[in-house]
Amino acid sequence: MTITIAAMPAYNEAHSIADVIKGCKKYVDWVVVVDDGSTDNTVDIAESLGAYVVRHEINRGYGAALRNCFETARNLGAGAMVIIDSDGQHDPSEIPQLLEPLKQGFDLVIGSRFVNGNGKNVPIYRKFGMKVLDIATYIAGGLNVTDSQSGFRAYGRKAIDNINLNGTDMSAGSEILIQARDHKLKFTEVEIHCRYDLEDCSSEHPFIHGPRVLFQILKDMEYRRPLYYFAVPGLIGAFMIFTGIILHAISRMIFLNEQIRKQ
Known part of the structure; x- marks a missing residue:
């Protein structure tokens, strides 16, 4: 039997993680929480709800947590994995539409905030920054997609086995797309929605996050495409x-x- 998991990096998400775990459990066999050195009771909540918890003693960064998601998926023998944010920005009820293309032979399914004319609720300054990162990711050797920074994705067995992240920061999303192209993974995008009205959202401020990601992409480009x-x-x-x-x-x-x- 194919095991399907939902995995989420988490850092001080006690305010939201319970709802995310409960929502995910309806559609997968296992919920994996990679706790990245939280100082609140994120771990206690996750364990009380039956999640498979992997702990980092210190905060190592989003990329390191994401790398552990893939390692855990391999250790559990998962045939499919959905990565979802633990801060409540994503809707777990959209998990089935990310998993469906995997059954049709796709290796990677990207939940896009902009495909099919979607994204009307995304602030303009975010749209501009995301488009810059989309272009930079593609030029650096990644896939040509509409939402390169989406944290809501589904991976089939081939992707789980082949993606091995090196970075530890927020540029991991772009690194995955570069590796996906290297390994010739078959990909598609599906429409998803994202909330921006959450007071305790854990995401970095976009004016800090964007330049950091762009700088890392440029470093990768220097090595891969001088x-x-x-x-x-x-x-x-x-x-x-x-x-x-x-x-x-x-x-x-x-x-x-x-x-x-x-x-």
Whole structure:
């Protein structure tokens, strides 16, 4: 029998994790909580609800917690895994629509906030930042998707066996997409919804999170695609210089015409 699990990194999520675990248990065989050094009673709540808990003694970062999700899935012999945020932003009732494509042969299913015209509730500044990260992830060698930073995804056995994260920070979502392309994983996107009205949401502030992720993606690009890493800024610089020359020539021409008319 194929074992299906829902796994979630958690850090001080005592206010929300009970509802997320209860919601997930309706659709999977096991709920795995990777506690990343919480100082509240996240672990006590998770264990009381029957979750399989993996503990980090100290806070090691989102990427490290996500890596343990994959390791635990392999140890449990899971044939399918859904990764979901533990802060309540995602709706566990959408788990079945992420799992369904796995039955059709897909290895990776990305819950997208923007596919099919979705994402009307996403703040504009978030949309802009996410689009920059989508493009950067693709250029760095990742998949061309509409929501590269989605934390709500489903993975089949091939993906579980092949994805091994190296990073420990929030850029893990992009790293997974780069590895998915390396291993030629078959992927698709499905529509999901995300709440942004939660007071105790654990996500980093987007103006901190975005630049950090972008910096890590650029580091990966330097290693994997040095031509893009060095050529793209160079091309942008060349374009700006060319534009400056053209604008200078135009302004000079206008100035000379003014002088001629005055004579």
